[in-house]
Amino acid sequence: MRHIRIRHWFFASLAAAIFVQCASIAQPQGGPRDSLPPLVVSTVPVQKAANFKGRRILLNFNEYVALRDQQKEFVISPPNLNGSKPTLTVKGRSIQVDFQEQPDSNTTYRLDFGNAIADNNEGNRLGDYAFIFSTGPQIDTLLMSGLTVDAQTRDSVIGAMVFFFDAAADSVASRDSTLFNARPDAVFRSDSSGFFLADILRDKDYRVYAILDKNGNQRYESGADYVAMLDTVYNPTRMPDFDMWIEPAAGRKGPRRQIDPPQLRFELFMEEPVRRQTVLGTSRPERQKLEIVFNAVRQAEIVSFAPVGLDSTWLTRENGIKGDTVWYWIAPPTRADAEALQDTIRARISYMTQDSLWNPQLKTEELTFVHRIVDPTARGRKSNTAYADSVKKVKEARRKAKRAARLQKKWLKVARQISRRRGDPKRTDAELLADSTLFKQVDVDTTQTDKPRREDELPAKNPFGFEVMAANPLNPENHIRLLFNYPLRSVDDARIRLTKLSEGQSSLPSRDRQSAVAEPGKKTETPEPFTVELDSATRRLLTIRADWKADDEYSLLIPDSVFTDIAFQANDTLQSIFKVADSSKFGTVIIELNEDDALPDYEYILELQTKDGKTVQRVKHAVAGGSYKLRYLSAGTYRLRVTEDRNRNGEWDTGSLVERRQPERIRIWEHPLNGRDILAKENWDVAVPVDLRELFERP
Structure with missing residues (x-):
């Protein structure tokens, strides 16, 4: 009996072990996905503590947490003089904040974590969390609200940083350098609606700025970040009242803060970088076009431009749209002069710039413009070694051999069909190739091992280029505009023909009709008066104006060589039939x-x-x-x-x-x-x- 009991106990233990092992492998079932952000359960010191003398702050949460994008999201107010930030360390369910230096005395600090805090498993973010404490006996609690918008689009700006500077300490001279050199008293950030609430201010005047930090370094960089400034100073005790409430979540949008009316309004803009004028580079994209690129967006003040060996009367200046680019077109009086232009042109330019104190200064430079002709049919660089040439010859021989084999296969296929139609017995490929009578009947040339190039089969493209800036149907208020690649030398507008198309009529009445009626498929052309206007500044924009009639059909014919540009290139014939839009x-x-x-x-x-x-x-x-x-x-x-x-x-x-x-x-x-x-x-x-x-x- 004892052996039986031991045996039963052994099998029962084995079954229990197997059952437990199987249960440990299975995944837990059910339960909703965690969608709640972590919650702060305690802090050391407490939120809004006064007389804080330490250098470490501890935030405790109800679950394990992680930090996301802390370099971009975490902002300390006021910032340290050297730009350093406290060190953030995650320890399980806590975040430890360690100051590298002792915080300033009698100062209210605000640690803005933004959206950096998230739970460790699902990544749910604790948005807009801030911890406030003071190293003095009291907390600064005065408020000021505001709104940040884009100056061009009028849309709200999310995540803009708002800086409050002491107006007494940061006086503005003729050139404002506050954002570059001064230390702000407080820094805040706009929320998802563009609103911000400054909540640690004192009873004093502030000079306020806002930036949209594109690269996340929390410093303003001209030409890279958006910026806004207010024209006067503001004191929170002298501001009008405002209402603030939280709109509940709707759809995919979470709860949103609303402020009405905002006390401060910022219109952020991207300013033109403040740079001393200088030449960035030169190019010669066309043989008769010299291009100069400056680093400042404002229009360059060129005092003189003198290419060596060129008559100054041949030059025509054209400014780019943004102002940082200038083109000089070369218009020689004869074709021989145009063909005699050198591939390399050197020029001396004098233009206005600024010295180290931003005073106007004349600068002179030597510029070089090189025109390189690129063969569009060339592929890659040409070889210049004997080995490369031998490799190229081998590849060419293989290509010809493959083409010869394909042609011979095609010849044999046609020859076999002819041989069968003649009633010849079945023959091998060698017998077909030996039959000289077939060579006269098979229309396949097996000697053409060089494949003809496509560019040899097509006619040469006319280099004269222009763009027709008009739609069909034509908006009569815009007229017909032509934008040419080169400035025009001459326009023979007397050869241009504009006609109105209408349904054709029979010239004589017949026995079956008493009057002339329209014949289907035929249209008559009536000449229409028009004017041609050429832009005198650039000579590249031409407008054809007429008294357009709504819903009428017109035909425009521009014969060849009506337009001739400064490169002595002429247009091909252009003919277009279009309708005028019906208002x-x-x-x-x-x-x-x-x-x-x-x-x-x-x-x-x-x-x-x-x-x-x-x-x-x-x-x-x-x-x-x-x-x-x-x-x-x-x-x-x-x-x-x-x-x-x-x-x-x-x-x-x-x-x-x-x-x-x-x-x-x-x-x-x-x-x-x-x-x-x-x-x-x-x-x-x-x-x-x-x-x-x-x-x-x-x-």
């Missing part, structure tokens, strides 16, 4: 700017845009009191963007931090009831009254 199939928007004597003497830029921000039509140099009709708009929803053009140049100009110049203001027009949407319908006029004062006073 009844499009909508019209009439923009009426109110007249107000109190408005400054500015001009305005009106841009009608689609909902995705694409500009459909633009009006430059608009003035208060004017009415502007935008026609030929496809049915749809648009919005109106109005730019305050202070310098009347027809373009939006950015601001300058160093010069403390704000960017030109941009506003999106809104209807009091319908909002921003402007609905255009076919054969319908929509009036858009714009109160300029109300528009630009509105933030």
